[in-house]
Amino acid sequence: MNDGGWQTRALHARFGRVRVGLVVAVTAFWIVAPNIPSSAVRDELAPLWEPAEVTGLVQDWAVFSPNPRSQSVDVRARLEFDDGTIDFWDVPEFDPAIGAFRQYRWHKWQERVRLDDQADHWEQTAEWIADQRLRDGIRPVSVTLIRRWIDHEPLTSGGPAVDSGWNEFEFYVWERDA
Template sequence: MTGRTGKVWSVRWRKLDTLQQRFEDSQIGQVAISGLVIAVVLIGAVWNFPASEIQRTLVPILRPVAFGTGLEQGWGVFTPEPQSTLDTIEVRVAMTDGQTRVWIIREDATGIDFVAYRWRKLKDNVLRDKEVRRLIAHWVMRKTTKPTEHAANVEIILRSEKLPPPGNRGPGETTVKTLYNENLATGQ
């Protein structure tokens, strides 16, 4: 800014700068700033503690300050949640000649990240959406049969294996659930 208004603002900023510097250099200012930093770190830490007696005790005490300042946000979304099950989706196509063809989506599919990501998304959609199950079943049926062959039944199975805790070895408990079953001879 130019002219008289510019000079007024310049003088005000210099006064604020010196006032801020005097406050920061004073013992009261240093105690106040240190207390503020400690409070912010304490609230952030308590809000992100795992569920415990300490958290249950401190949250009610710190809640008014945390909500008033917006410090109550949890950062748990950024911590990895260890996988507890290994899910495998099998699409089984039973042929009219008695053969069974199996097509598998494994959760631990490795390879290029965007490819593995797409397989995981496909698996998630198969688990959530009945229409996707039907579409995938028919797609797999088309991919696994030749034009001269006929499928009698198509079935989607979810096989979930509970993973043992870290340090333990051996297979975990496995559950099997039928997600989709269509008898192609009867259309049911």
């Protein structure tokens, strides 16, 4: 006769049910307690959920801030070719389901590469973009990297926020060697 295995036997024993209940209670505590508002009680309990931090059960909800970001940022490249034509390169768009993960990484890249302390990456970025836009096997003669941003107005009770439109600043120009 099949008795269902050791898990079933453990759950039928009083000691087994107590162990399972204890595991459920501790896990629930580790998930809920770190998310209680800051207080003296939370500070006292903090050492009790250190194992939860190691196992990844503690969730950081700080991303849901009462002060949302007031700007959207973007990086765009203007490419100029020998014949005088101009083309633009923008971060690729991906499908909203699976592509969202790739899109997120591109947005994080944009946030960083546009910063002045990332200037050592600008030449490589412009060369890579030039390689992506070969025309008849020829690179563009120049690539201008452009910082773009929109300042968002705060939400008001009078209706939806109105964006002020894109601002632009050219921060790097790469030119092809003759």
